[in-house]
Amino acid sequence: MIELEGLTKRYGEKVAVDHLTFSVRPGVVTGFLGPNGAGKSTTMRLLLGLDRPTAGDIRIDGRHYDQLRDPLNYIGALLEAKSVHGGRSAYNHLLCLAQSNGIPERRVPEVLDMVGLTAVAKKRPKGFSLGMGQRLGIAQALLGDPRIVMFDEPVNGLDPEGIHWVRTLMQQLAAEGRTVFVSSHLMSEMSLTAEHLVVIGQGKLMADTSMAAFIHENSRTYVRLRTPEPERLRNVLHTAGIPAVAVSDGSLEVENVAAARLGELAAEHRIVLHELSPQQASLEEAFMQLTAGSVEYHAHTTAEGPEARRGGQGWGQGWQEGR
Numbered sequence: 093m094i095e096l097e098g099l100t101k102r103y104g105e106k107v108a109v110d111h112l113t114f115s116v117r118p119g120v121v122t123g124f125l126g127p128n129g130a131g132k133s134t135t136m137r138l139l140l141g142l143d144r145p146t147a148g149d150i151r152i153d154g155r156h157y158d159q160l161r162d163p164l165n166y167i168g169a170l171l172e173a174k175s176v177h178g179g180r181s182a183y184n185h186l187l188c189l190a191q192s193n194g195i196p197e198r199r200v201p202e203v204l205d206m207v208g209l210t211a212v213a214k215k216r217p218k219g220f221s222l223g224m225g226q227r228l229g230i231a232q233a234l235l236g237d238p239r240i241v242m243f244d245e246p247v248n249g250l251d252p253e254g255i256h257w258v259r260t261l262m263q264q265l266a267a268e269g270r271t272v273f274v275s276s277h278l279m280s281e282m283s284l285t286a287e288h289l290v291v292i293g294q295g296k297l298m299a300d301t302s303m304a305a306f307i308h309e310n311s312r313t314y315v316r317l318r319t320p321e322p323e324r325l326r327n328v329l330h331t332a333g334i335p336a337v338a339v340s341d342g343s344l345e346v347e348n349v350a351a352a353r354l355g356e357l358a359a360e361h362r363i364v365l366h367e368l369s370p371q372q373a374s375l376e377e378a379f380m381q382l383t384a385g386s387v388e389y390h391a392h393t394t395a396e397g398p399e400a401r402r403g404g405q406g407w408g409q410g411w412q413e414g415r
């Protein structure tokens with residue numbers, strides 16, 4: 093279990109982490125989300141004792157990081173790809189870490205095998221691709237067989253097979269009862285991987301909830317209807333006290349009414365439906381909706397794209413520093 097209480101970190105005038113209080117529980121994958129500069133990496137560094145908080149408290153299984161006797165046995169982390177000694181082989185790099193942390197040597201081939209690097213164990217990581225570097229970083233995090241794992245952008249640089257592997261690994265680690273805390277910018281990937289979410293914006297906690305509740309609470313759900321007789325259907329719905337919005341693509345959108353009720357109404361009036369589909373926003377849409385006001389870096393677009401139409405802030409390609 094990871095517990096943060098009132099965690100605050102200032103760099104001069106800049107408040108990178110602002111009174112964060114939340115817990116990361118074992119047994120589920122917890123996603124850690126926030127726009128660029130929200131304070132995710134800083135929080136993770138503070139958790140590992142790599143930086144000192146200005147105020148507040150962090151406990152790992154009830155203790156401070158510097159009170160853990162063999163920290164790698166408690167918490168394994170992947171913070172930055174390729175943060176390894178380039179001159180040693182992958183095997184020797186892990187062996188040095190194992191020896192200095194009281195971890196038996198047999199764990200080295202075990203973790204190399206887990207991440208699929210056995211064939212290149214004797215090679216130097218400086219020749220590794222980004223994806224291989226990520227795999228070695230994950231092997232390092234798992235070396236002490238820790239009960240808590242923390243990954244900062246673990247799928248960076250991985251191909252689809254690698255991304256799938258990381259997803260399965262994280263879910264497997266959680267299913268074994270471990271605490272899995274992971275940050276990612278890839279919303280679609282996060283929505284497939286995490287069951288719980290912690291969202292921060294400008295250093296502050298914005299959400300600490302299940303994935304399903306987060307999407308439900310931060311997005312619009314509606315039913316889309318398509319019919320060759322949109323005007324007649326709209327009138328039928330109107331008579332039943334149900335407002336329907338006509339969309340430019342010819343469909344109708346109805347909020348807060350079950351699809352079954354809409355289908356029954358159409359059938360009663362013998363109106364043919366070509367589509368009757370409940371629409372649930374994606375994690376990405378819910379995330380942008382929640383964090384719209386806390387985004388630090390804004391893209392300046394000339395064309396009216398989907399972000400502008402939604403009234404949200406730019407998020408995605410073409411980011412520029414807006415300060």
Ligand SMILES: Nc1ncnc2c1ncn2[C@@H]1O[C@H](COP(=O)(O)OP(=O)(O)OP(=O)(O)O)[C@@H](O)[C@H]1O
Pocket residue numbers: 103106107108126127128129130131132133134135
């Ligand atoms: N060592 C530092 N000195 C000064 N400011 C810092 C330092 N580290 C981080 N910051 C600032 O703190 C804020 C939070 O940064 P952090 O890297 O934790 O955000 P992040 O959520 O990980 O962002 P990203 O998604 O872009 O990786 C940023 O405004 C950053 O510029």
